[in-house]
Amino acid sequence: xxxFEAKKFQSVLIIDDEVDILNLLALHLRLKNYKxxxxxNGKDGIEVAISEKPDIIVLDVMMPGMDGFxxxxxxxxxxxxxxxxxxxxxxxxxxxxxxxxxxxxxxxYVVKPFDFDELELRIRRSLKSFxxxxxxxxxxxxxxxxxxxxxxxxxxKDSLNLLxxxxxxxxxxxxxxxxxxxxHNGFLSQLNLVLIDKEEKDYFLGRVDNHTYxxxxxxxxxxxxxxxxxxxxQKSPKSVVKLKILVYLNIENKYREAKELLNKIGIxxxxx
Numbered sequence: 543x544x545x546f547e548a549k550k551f552q553s554v555l556i557i558d559d560e561v562d563i564l565n566l567l568a569l570h571l572r573l574k575n576y577k578x579x580x581x582x583n584g585k586d587g588i589e590v591a592i593s594e595k596p597d598i599i600v601l602d603v604m605m606p607g608m609d610g611f612x613x614x615x616x617x618x619x620x621x622x623x624x625x626x627x628x629x630x631x632x633x634x635x636x637x638x639x640x641x642x643x644x645x646x647x648x649x650x651y652v653v654k655p656f657d658f659d660e661l662e663l664r665i666r667r668s669l670k671s672f673x674x675x676x677x678x679x680x681x682x683x684x685x686x687x688x689x690x691x692x693x694x695x696x697x698x699k700d701s702l703n704l705l706x707x708x709x710x711x712x713x714x715x716x717x718x719x720x721x722x723x724x725x726h727n728g729f730l731s732q733l734n735l736v737l738i739d740k741e742e743k744d745y746f747l748g749r750v751d752n753h754t755y756x757x758x759x760x761x762x763x764x765x766x767x768x769x770x771x772x773x774x775x776q777k778s779p780k781s782v783v784k785l786k787i788l789v790y791l792n793i794e795n796k797y798r799e800a801k802e803l804l805n806k807i808g809i810x811x812x813x814x
Contacts, residue, residue, distance in 0.1 A: 584608030
């Protein structure tokens with residue numbers, strides 16, 4: 543995997559087993575000021591998508607082992623990557639790929655051989671469309687990446703608060719993965735509505751398990767924020783869960799690193 547630094551915050555992950563196309567497209571996007579991640583197979587591509595959270599993914603359909611459809615399916619089933627837009631690349635002769643791609647959750651479709659400028663326009667269009675949606679703006683960290691993010695904030699921030707958000711529901715009622723995904727999407731949509739309404743920017747979200755999120759923040763009015771989130775959840779016609787929120791203030795004065803913090807609130811085992 544190679545990484546190209548860019549002047550803009552927009553990032554693209556390219557997953558393609560054809561090395562020449564992979565490198566040429568990466569170079570073209572680098573010149574357009576994108577940050578570019580590369581993967582030459584589906585397994586690596588999924589790992590990069592989870593760890594780096596790119597703004598958009600360009601995904602080849604025909605790859606050995608795990609093809610693009612299976613990769614897209616796994617990305618859309620994972621709550622950490624489900625809301626990253628995907629553009630499929632496929633051979634012109636495969637007329638059913640477009641329909642299959644849309645079925646698996648792709649956002650756009652480009653036929654090989656393609657024009658680099660046209661593809662970049664498609665990327666910009668998808669990013670704009672996705673950026674306009676409320677839900678797209680949340681980035682979710684989990685596992686080791688969550689611990690790294692917490693530790694980084696301990697070093698960089700003078701003050702730090704934590705909201706431990708519990709989604710209260712019976713696992714037995716939501717055994718279907720698709721429905722469970724919709725449940726979490728509903729909560730995240732509600733959370734993003736409140737964040738946008740409050741115009742809050744200094745925060746990041748961690749996911750521990752199916753019931754638990756961590757919202758680390760520098761908010762000044764946590765009481766109002768929590769009330770708004772609970773009220774938004776209660777008023778939502780699609781809401782099927784209740785929320786329990788625990789507030790930890792000024793955690794930088796009590797803990798030195800992520801492991802110590804997570805240990806004290808009893809969720810460290812869930813991250814291992």
